Each structure stands twice: as C-alpha cells, then as structure tokens.
Amino acid sequence: MKKHSITRMLLATAILFLTAATSFGQCVIPITDSQPYVEDFEGDGFDCWTVETNGGNWTLLDGTNSNVASFTYENNGDEARLISPTLDMSAIGGATFSFSYAMMGIFENDVLEVSYRSSENDAWHLLGAYSFSDYENFYEETFELENLSATYQVSFLGRGLGGMYIFVDNIEIMSTMGCARPVSLYADEITASSAMLHWSTTGNETSWTIEMSGREYEVDEQPYLMEDLMP
Helix, strand or coil: CCCECCCCCCCCCCEEEECCCCCCCCCEEEECCCCEEEEEECCCCCCCCCCCCCCCEEEEECCCCCEEEEECCCCCCEEEEEEEEECCCCCCEEEEEEEEEEEEEECCCCEEEEEEEECCCCCCCEEECCCCCCCEECCHHHHHHHCCCCCCEEEEEEEEECCCEEEEEEEEEEECCCCCCCCCEEEECCCCCCCEEEEEEECCCEEEEEEEEEEEEEEECEEEEEEECCC
C-alpha cells in the first residue's frame, strides 16, 4: 500500500545569514525508480547548484536549526535564478517535482517563478509563479514534470519588487513509479472548521498520509473531508 505526505510547515521569523551561494557546474545526479533526488540545503548546502544573478542573489539562511535558500536584492527589478544540478532522468518514465516556499513582504510582494529545462540549450519552461506575503507559514507545491532527459534541470527565479525575502526548501524529485507525491492539491467547501481536500495521483497510490499541524491522518479515499479544524 503506497502513501505520501502533504505537508504544511511553520517558518521561523528569526533568520541568520550563513554563507553565499557558490557555483558548481559539473554535477550530474541520476534519478531512478528507487533513487529520488532530495535537497534540504543541510550538509553541503548549495553543492552542485548554480546562481545566475542580475542584481539579486540566493544565499543560505538558518531558520530554527534548518537551512533554507533565500533570495535577497537591493533594487527593484533585481533578479537571480537558483539552478539545480543536472539530473539524469533518462531511466524513468515520469517524475514529480515538489518543494516548499514562503515569501515575506510589507507593502509590496516579490515574485518567485519555478521552471524546468531539458538541456542547457533549452529555454526555461514556467511551471508556476507566486507573489504574496505570509510571515508564518511555508507552503508546498508539487508538479508532474514533462520532457524528461539525461540533462534535466529545475530553477527558482526570484524577482525583487519591493518585498523582503523569498524562501525555498525541501526539494524532492522522484519517479512516479515510486511513492509519488500527489499533484494539484486544492481545498473547497471550506467552513470555519472543515475543508474538502482534492488531489491528483501520478502513480498507483491507494492511500495517503495527510500531515496537518503536526498530526498525521491516514486516508484511503479522495476527495477527503478534513474536519475539526481550528477556525
């Protein structure tokens, strides 16, 4: 029986600078049905990641004993793209890409664009764009990837438009033949204490683990009515 988590994590407000991003252009990481790619920016930090800067920068920050990648800048319009190692996905038939993110702003919000490319000569293909401010929470997104290749990369483009920070963490790219993450998660029928959760699967999953506010719920049906929520 296959399961997977849908996670919502808290973001600490106290942040400490650790180190600047460094480019490593020669890494190639294979992904197989049994071997996903996971990056939480602990340990080697930005090892094998590269930063293309146009005024902005991506750095490592420490928040509540856990590193996150953070976009910062000086002038409105500054940009920087954080690019993953080269991922060899030629051995798998499908893959999902998940990550967590948060954004901080007061009067204006910055923009985070998430993209992929099949090779270094390929154009970046947009998967999603975000612009908001939430001082307390990380959000998780999952996409099903297309055009898999032996020279695949994903990236996070930060664009400064008057906000404060963009944070990215907990990146996972895995074969859909494994315990693939659900995609297209959304909620409707929302009341003060309940919400109907919907998602799509990319593999043969028949059960899931929903993690909410530190508690885990084992479910074997979808959509699922989450009840007894705090207003």
